[in-house]
Amino acid sequence: MQFDKIDKLKNITQDILQYTKQQGVSDAEVHVAVEDGFAVTVRNGELDTVEYHRDNGIGISVYFGKKKGMVSTADFSQPALKKAVQAACNIAKFTQEDPFVGLADKNFMAKEIKNLDLYHEWEITTEQATKIALENEAYACNLDKRIKNSEGVTVSTHKNFYVYGNTHDFVGVIPSTRHSAGYSLIAEQDGEMERDYDYTVACHVDDLRNFRTVAKQAVQKAVSRLGAKKITTQKRPVIFAAEVAKGLLASFIAAINGNNLYRKTSFLVDYLHKPVFAQQVKIFENPWVKRSLNSAYFDAEGVATYRKDFVDDGVLQNYVLGSYAARKLGMQTTANSGGVFNLFVQDDKVDLRGLLKKMDTGLLITELSGHGINIVTGDYSRGAVGFWVEHGEIQYPVSEITIAGNLRDMFLNLVAVGNDIDERGNINTGSILLEEMMIAGR
Secondary structure (H helix, E strand, C coil): CCHHHHHHHHHHHHHHHHHHHHCCCCEEEEEEEEEEEEEEEEECCEEEEEEEEEEEEEEEEEEECCEEEEEEECCCCHHHHHHHHHHHHHHHHCCCCCCCCCCCCHHHECCCCCCCCCCCCCCCCHHHHHHHHHHHHHHHHCCCCCEEEEEEEEEEEEEEEEEEEECCCEEEEEEEEEEEEEEEEEEEECCEEEEEEEEEEECCHHHCCCHHHHHHHHHHHHHHCCCCECCCCEEEEEEECHHHHHHHHHHHHHHCEHHHHHCCCCCCCCCCCCECCCCCCCEEECCCCCCCCCCCCECCCCEECCCEEEEECCEECCCECCHHHHHHCCCCCCCCCCCCCCEEECCCCCCHHHHHHHHCCEEEEEEEECCCECCCCCEEEEEEEEEEEECCEEEEEEEEEEEEEEHHHHHHCEEEECCCCECCCCEEECCEEEEEEEEECC
C-alpha cells in the first residue's frame, strides 16, 4: 500500500476544505481521484499499443446557504487549488438558490473504516504483460482452425486512489487496484466472419480466471456464432444470458434512481412497496464484499453504505437515492450517491442447461445492440444475437433479429434466474428466463 500517496491526497483534501472555510462558505465537499497504470494490446502476433494512464482529478463543491458552485481541476499545486476554490465560490454567488442542495446529513457519515481488501498491486512490467498477451493470443488462435484473425488481446493493471472529504469533518479514502485480460477474436468459415470476446477482471491477480480458460471461452463463443440463421417473427420465451442480463437489471436500477423518479421520467414512479417483479424475485445490495471491484464503505457523499434489499418477494423495497434526490422526494438517502455497490439477484439454484430445459422452445440471447430502451414508458426494443432452442437444446445460432416488450411486463413475467452468475461488474446475476417476448425476424 502506498501510504505516502494516501497521506498526501488526504492532506490535499483537507487543505482545500480549509481554503473554502477561509472564503466563508457554509459547507464544502471535495472529490480527489488518482489513477496510475497501463494497458498492453497485441494483435496478430505483434505489439499493437501500450497505453499509460496517469490521470488526476479534483472536484470541488462549495455552498453558500442554498447556493452551490462547482469546479474541477487536474492541477494539484497549491496556487491552482486556491484559484479553483475562489472560482467555485464566485460561481455559487451567482447561482439560484435550490432548497434541496447541500451535504448529506452529518449523522449519516461513515464512522467506521472498513478494510475491504481492495488494494493489491500486480508487480508486472509492460514487457512482461506483452509477453503474456502474445503467448495467450497465439494459444487462442491455435485452438481452432476457424479462428482466422484477432482484434487484440489486452493485459492491463491499474491503481486507483479515491478520497472524499467535506466540512462535516469527514475524510474517507478508498484505495483499489484493477487488473484484467481480454480477448477479441474473429472466426471465419465459408466466407462468413463472426467476432466475439471474453475477459477476466479482478482487484487481486489471484482472482483472475486462468488466461487459457478465458482464451478457450473466447474461441468457443466466436466459433459458435458461425452459420447463423434467420427465424420467423413470433412470440416465444427468451433467456438473457448472464452477460446481457446485467443490462436488463441496469434498466431496472435506472428506473428506481431518484433522479429519474423526482423528474417523473421513470415507468416506476410511485411503485415503492408495490410488486415490480415476479413474486419469487429478490434483489439486494451488499457494498462490503471483500476483494470486489465495486465495494465501498461510503458513497460519493461520505454516507455509510449498508446492505439493503431493493426487491423482496417481487415487491420494491427501496429506491436508489443520494441526498439531493431523497430531499426532492421527501425521503432519506439510501447511501447510493454515485450508484449501486455489488447488486445481487438471488438465483433459483438452476444452471443455464436447466433454464434451457425449462424454456423448452425459444431464444437464448447472447448479445444485444441498439439503445431502444425508454425508461419513461418502459418500452424495450433491441437488436439481438443468440441461439434458437428446441426441446431444451441449442439447435443453431440466429442473427438479424429484434426483441421487443415492455420492461414492466418483462420484470413481472420473470420465470427464473440461473446460478451461472457473472461477477464482473457492479451487477451480479445469472441468466434470466422471461415468459414471453416478441421476436421479430423475417
